[in-house]
Amino acid sequence: MLKIKKNDMVKILAGKDKGKSGKVLAVLPSGGRVIVQGINFTKKHVKRRRQDDQGGIIEQEASVNISNVSVVCKRCSQSVRISVDVLSDGSKVRYCKKCKEVL
Numbered sequence: 001m002l003k004i005k006k007n008d009m010v011k012i013l014a015g016k017d018k019g020k021s022g023k024v025l026a027v028l029p030s031g032g033r034v035i036v037q038g039i040n041f042t043k044k045h046v047k048r049r050r051q052d053d054q055g056g057i058i059e060q061e062a063s064v065n066i067s068n069v070s071v072v073c074k075r076c077s078q079s080v081r082i083s084v085d086v087l088s089d090g091s092k093v094r095y096c097k098k099c100k101e102v103l
């Protein structure tokens with residue numbers, strides 16, 4: 001089970017956006033990378049396709065390696081270690097190691 005899911009709040013631990021936090025917009029199918037709102041913007045050049053097309057440069061979030069982000073606990077309001085537990089019915093839950101809040 002992945003410890004990071006869509007809509008989680010995460011903090012960036014490395015790279016140019018280190019220290020910032022944002023919401024996970026998507027976890028890429030490979031599972032190793034996530035796209036975080038407002039983080040790791042890259043400029044992308046867009047070609048004009050039509051006469052009235054603006055074209056030019058758009059900025060878009062690029063994926064971030066999952067090992068460079070950390071889940072922010074809703075209760076602690078800081079990045080915390082996440083534990084995964086298997087319940088008796090076989091389902092898995094994630095919880096904050098610090099306050100035991102289920103995330």
Ligand SMILES: [Zn+2]
Nearest residue numbers: 073076096099
């Ligand atoms: Zn917590």
